[in-house]
Amino acid sequence: MAIAKKILAIDDNTDILYTLEQICRFQGWTPLLAESYDAAERILEKNKPDLILVDYHMPGVDGIRAVREIRQVLPDTPVIVLTIEETEKVMTRFFEAGANDYALKPIKAIDLIARIRAHLQFSERSRYYQPRDKGISEVTLEKIVGIMQNIRDFQDIDELEEITGIKKKTLYRYFQYMIREKMIEQDLSYGEMGRPRTLYRWNGRM
Template sequence: MTEMTAQTVRILAIDDNPDILYTLEQICRFQGWIPLMANGYDEAVEVIRSQTPDLVLVDYHMPGRDGISTVSELRKILPEVPIVVLTIEESDGVVQRFAEAGADDYALKPIKAIDLISRIKVHLQLAAKRVSLQASGTEDHGGRAAEAGENQADTGEKNHRQDVFREKGISEVTLTKLEKALKGEAGFRDIDEIETATTIKKKTLYRYLQFLLKEGRIEQDYSYGEMGRPRTLYRWKNEH
């Protein structure tokens, strides 16, 4: 991803509903972004072959290849490009599948322009910062330059976390409370047990757990009951 201005940002929207595509196109044009439209995965691949998007919006419910499968395949083609899933569902299981497929975020339908624009902007900013940090790292050859690069990376990481905190509505106080609870138990626990230990509501708790998973600070496993339905388990990652 190269340095971007609003006039050069390319947003690829994938949805089988022409009305949704029209709405997304108008939102992009309102922001000065370049809209790239596709009604499914195959058409999206054709678009990508001609111009690489800076961010991708993917509908969850599509005939044929659904949003999860589409995200998984797009992640192979576009490993560094932010992907946001559009969905009417917000269940833990569905959101978990988004994350496992490689999505960076999700936005609820019906589409709220202000919310979607905010999410897009944050992910574009984070992507630009990653590129900037990577570029600065390749220019560091001497000891002082390397140290400066490390300091810049540390600052960039802090800024990255602050951006995510603002976007996700994450409180440092709540996050610290969750971290202490997870560090205090060596074994895996499900979300119900963590809710009891922290008194953090489940809907909020799930968002924080997803953040920590993305940060690589916790790990997850699955437990299958008699009915075969898996429970997702979490524990603090042992760094040693």
């Protein structure tokens, strides 16, 4: 019998914690609940969660600082930030702090479950093998995966370089790997004077 995945949820709103608890139980995951990062630290002393959900706006230690603190002790555990904000500036701060992904509030159960499943699968797969391609880093790959999952439309390499903060040459190498693994899809677009552009989009599979 498979051991239930442990999901740590950190949020100062008890109603949201209750919702997250019910989502976890419905999926067969074990919920670990904390109303602050201080409470989460006490949980982490006795448990190693498989994934962490953390609210952005919390009194005391906010979500950005919480992610940084988590990364000191759990460098590989997937972290999803919950937020009402969707600006590129805020998203960039999440990823710079070490978050793998973010989900918007109010919480949409279907969307959040899909994100959790994807990151659990990615994390599980990463434990058993490394990408065979030379120069492919799991840390960089997971960062790109987290960003691409939040992009609904096809984007070209210049736009993705700005969004990810990763140089085009590096992105292209990772995209070729991700295309072979069927993680993203590509398309051609013809701009001014018929010049072709290669566009990329997450294909919804892991």
